[in-house]
Amino acid sequence: MRFSIWKVLPVILLSLLSILLYKGLSKDDRYTSVSMINKPFPNFYEYDLQRLSKVITREDLLGFTTLVHVWSSSCNSCSKDNAFLLKLAKNKKIKLVGINYIDDREAALDFLNAYGNPYSKIIFDASGNLSMNIGAYGVPETYVVDRKGVVRYKVSSGLNDSVLKDKILPIIYWLKKHDS
Amino acid sequence: MIPSSNIKAMVLLFLTCVVIRASDFSFSDEVRYQSLIREFRCLACQNQSLVDSRMPFAFNLRQQIYSKVGDGATNKSIREYVVSRYGNAASYNYAIDYSYFILILSPFILLFVMAYLFFKRIIK
Numbered sequence A: 001m002r003f004s005i006w007k008v009l010p011v012i013l014l015s016l017l018s019i020l021l022y023k024g025l026s027k028d029d030r031y032t033s034v035s036m037i038n039k040p041f042p043n044f045y046e047y048d049l050q051r052l053s054k055v056i057t058r059e060d061l062l063g064f065t066t067l068v069h070v071w072s073s074s075c076n077s078c079s080k081d082n083a084f085l086l087k088l089a090k091n092k093k094i095k096l097v098g099i100n101y102i103d104d105r106e107a108a109l110d111f112l113n114a115y116g117n118p119y120s121k122i123i124f125d126a127s128g129n130l131s132m133n134i135g136a137y138g139v140p141e142t143y144v145v146d147r148k149g150v151v152r153y154k155v156s157s158g159l160n161d162s163v164l165k166d167k168i169l170p171i172i173y174w175l176k177k178h179d180s
Numbered sequence B: 001m002i003p004s005s006n007i008k009a010m011v012l013l014f015l016t017c018v019v020i021r022a023s024d025f026s027f028s029d030e031v032r033y034q035s036l037i038r039e040f041r042c043l044a045c046q047n048q049s050l051v052d053s054r055m056p057f058a059f060n061l062r063q064q065i066y067s068k069v070g071d072g073a074t075n076k077s078i079r080e081y082v083v084s085r086y087g088n089a090a091s092y093n094y095a096i097d098y099s100y101f102i103l104i105l106s107p108f109i110l111l112f113v114m115a116y117l118f119f120k121r122i123i124k
Helices: A005-026 A078-089 A105-115 A129-133 A161-178 B004-021 B027-037 B056-070 B075-086 B100-123
Strands: A045-048 A055-057 A066-071 A095-101 A121-125 A141-145 A151-155
Touching: A066 A078, A078 A095, A078 A105, A078 A161, A095 A129, A105 A121, A121 A129, A129 B056, A141 A161, A151 A161, B027 B056, B027 B075, B056 B075
Parallel strands: A066 A095, A095 A121
Antiparallel strands: A045 A055, A045 A121, A066 A141, A141 A151
């Protein structure tokens, strides 16, 4: 039998195509809005979820490395994230600020009673405009904001150990060292 | 024959519509708003446009665009506003990336190659 490239080529092409398609199966092709990174956190003027008489502004984020977490009592994975944040809250060097995205206030407070409150402050974003202004498109989302109020990192999904250890904590430690 | 009370009701209904339309949102603003929200992708459900989406985030963005159009912001500044938050991918007609030309042209290249092979065989 004579060797012919035309007999082998389709097999090679097909296997290459299968590899390509197989890889495509596990690829996450949702776009992430990284465009807010290294931009200043937008100005805002919103009520405190726990005390509606108080107002929280951008000034409250300054001076600390802050982890801003967008959550809502109606989201499933937020309770899981809450457990991670409670662990993080023991680390006194990080300030945790929550943004409660369009929520029933009572439901949000019940959520905190049930799962614990890791935040030092919770912004009551009743209109959802603040969350939109920082480029969020789902709950939960987490932002690392440095001392000067610049967004440094963003996780647009739930938290887990590997994201925390490999992404968030190194950035926070780097900021601690270089950003004083 | 329509009873006169019904006619009165219809006239009233028509008048309320006129009153609602007579806000500072003019007809051209409405057209501009409608075309703008068709230009953007929904943020979470990415195969839908902003018009289709029932996501609360899409609702917020529509509201924001609506108020910006009402304030007289230009189309360009509104596009910049959305793209600065959600990136180029949030817009359906973003700037042309030349690396896509291979993708667009590949069917035609393939067609020419096939046609060449086909006619070569026929001529033989």
